[in-house]
Amino acid sequence: MKLFMVLCATLVLFTGCDKTTRDVKNTNEMREGQVVEIEGEADQYGWIPHLRLTFDNEDKTVSEVYFDYINDESEKKSQDDEYNATMQEKTGTSAKFAMENLREQLLNVQRAEDLNVVTGATQTSKEFVEMSAKALQYYAEGKTSANNYGQGNDITEAVERGKASTELKPGGDLEKDTIGTQHHTEKSEGAKVIFPGTGA
DSSP, rough: OHHHHEEEEEEHHHHHHHHHHHHHHHHHHHHTTTTEEEEEEETTTEEEEEEEEEEETTTEEEEEEEEEOOOTSSSGGGOOOHHHHHHHHHOOOOOOHHHHHHHHHHHHHHGGOOOOOOOOOOHHHHHHHHHHHHHHHHHHTOOOOOOOSSSSSSSHHHHHHHHHHGOOTTTTOEEOTSSEEEEEEETTEEEEEEEETOOO
């Protein structure tokens, strides 16, 4: 009887492991092709615009938008209270509000050409529209990567990629960055398109 119980327990254990492995594989396959990332050039103050669109592959829509500016100290412009306060005083809006507004707009309209400029944040709006249009174009062409949301330090990785962008040649180069992740990059109208881990 004891031997039978042990055999049953062993069978359940291995069956569970097989199922878990299979589920992980299926999950990874489902997540493949969901993300496009684009980074622009650093401005005169060292802020690097970074856009990441996550797509729902079932209905081919943008399901999540990440957009912010990151400097060489891994700080986000949206979290820079002094910068936002100064911008609010001078233009009537803050960078944080502008980025939130633009993200919400894209989620609602799903088309870069239908986005409205945020009053007081013309440059931010222009960069967001251009980068969104490029990201949507690349998604339509199937140039995407696995959804790597929540893996690693997004801010640090973006900064490192921004620093490395000055060393890239036009037309795209395959390189390894300082954290050991392969990226395929393409230069396009001042923006860098990134497909993490695709190697293509």
